[in-house]
Amino acid sequence: LAKTTQPISMDSYEGQEVNITCSHNNIATNDYITWYQQFPSQGPRFIIQGYKTKVTNEVASLFIPADRKSSTLSLPRVSLSDTAVYYCLVGDPLAGKLIFGQGTTLQVKP
Amino acid sequence: NAGVMQNPRHLVRRRGQEARLRCSPMKGHSHVYWYRQLPEEGLKFMVYLQKENIIDESGMPKERFSAEFPKEGPSILRIQQVVRGDSAAYFCASSPQGAVYNEQFFGPGTRLTVL
Numbered sequence: 001l002a003k004t005t006q007p008i009s010m011d012s013y014e015g016q017e018v019n020i021t022c023s024h025n026n027i028a029t030n031d032y033i034t035w036y037q038q039f040p041s042q043g044p045r046f047i048i049q050g051y052k053t054k055v056t057n058e059v060a061s062l063f064i065p066a067d068r069k070s071s072t073l074s075l076p077r078v079s080l081s082d083t084a085v086y087y088c089l090v091g092d093p094l095a096g097k098l099i100f101g102q103g104t105t106l107q108v109k110p
Numbered sequence: 111n112a113g114v115m116q117n118p119r120h121l122v123r124r125r126g127q128e129a130r131l132r133c134s135p136m137k138g139h140s141h142v143y144w145y146r147q148l149p150e151e152g153l154k155f156m157v158y159l160q161k162e163n164i165i166d167e168s169g170m171p172k173e174r175f176s177a178e179f180p181k182e183g184p185s186i187l188r189i190q191q192v193v194r195g196d197s198a199a200y201f202c203a204s205s206p207q208g209a210v211y212n213e214q215f216f217g218p219g220t221r222l223t224v225l
Contacts, residue, residue: 034213043114043201043216044153087152096166097143098203098214100152 004088009105018075020104022088025069030094033064033071036087038103044087048073075106083108112137114204114217122223129189129196131220135204142185143214144177147199159185192224 005023012018024033032051036044048055050062050071061074075082085103115134123129135142140161145153158166159179170177174192179185189196199221203214 041219043203043219045216046213049213096141096158097155097169098145098153099155100145102152 004090004101006086006088006101006104008102009107011107011109012078013109014079015077018078018082018106018108020073020075020086020088020106021070022073022090023070024088024090027068027090028092030092031090032093033062033068034089034091034093034098035060035062035073036089036098036100038085038087040084044100047086049093078106078108080108080110082106114202114215116200116202116217116220118220119218120221120223122225123192124225125193126191129192129222131187131189131200131202131222133185133187133202133204133217135185135202136215139204139206139215141205142179143203143205144185144187145201145203147201147219149198153201156187189222192222194224197222197224 032049034049035047037047038044048057048060048062050064052064052068055062063072085105087100087103089098091099114136117132121129142159144156146156147153155169157170157177161179162181174190176188199219201216201219203216205214
């Protein structure tokens with residue numbers, strides 16, 4: 001299983017764009033990159049998933065370079081409610097189980 | 111469409127008692143996953159079930175823990191003879207049958223406290 005490395009914590013201010021980078025040097029051909037968000041005392045929530053290049057939805061964008069050894073989650077114009085832990089996961093989508101790392105704790109300040 | 115439901119939300123047990131955690135997946139979902147989250151840590155996979163079958167239990171402790179997902183009714187995670195180290199948040203997730211993408215819908219969790 002590909003191991004992921006992401007910053008433990010990040011601070012930002014309301015209205016800024018936040019980019020969280022995840023390293024996954026050993027990503028396999030069948031692996032997808034998935035990001036989840038977890039608020040305190042809640043279960044994680046799926047944000048976005050991609051395989052290569054760029055994926056965008058109503059919540060975030062995911063940038064994946066050609067070598068796929070890293071990925072960047074981009075949150076446009078964050079608000080206080082975006083304060084949460086963000087997990088980068090790499091794995092075969094048909095494998096079933098999700099492998100969570102420590103995640104990145106994002107603190108958005110007013 | 112109701113989301114994943116877990117009950118109870120909070121459970122207090124004394125050492126040596128049994129804990130039963132229930133998970134009702136989203137309507138139409140036949141895949142259920144259980145995860146455990148210790149304080150200040152990420153979620154750890156425990157077990158993956160489909161109706162009446164355990165698909166992957168590689169994350170389950172060998173003793174005292176068991177899980178089932180019967181044909182009718184919720185999935186149950188059972189912890190026998192609980193110890194203080196079992197205190198954690200237990201999350202259940204579900205996904206549709208044959209889901210191509212690794213998108214799991216999580217419930218609110220059950221917070222188990224062992225006294």
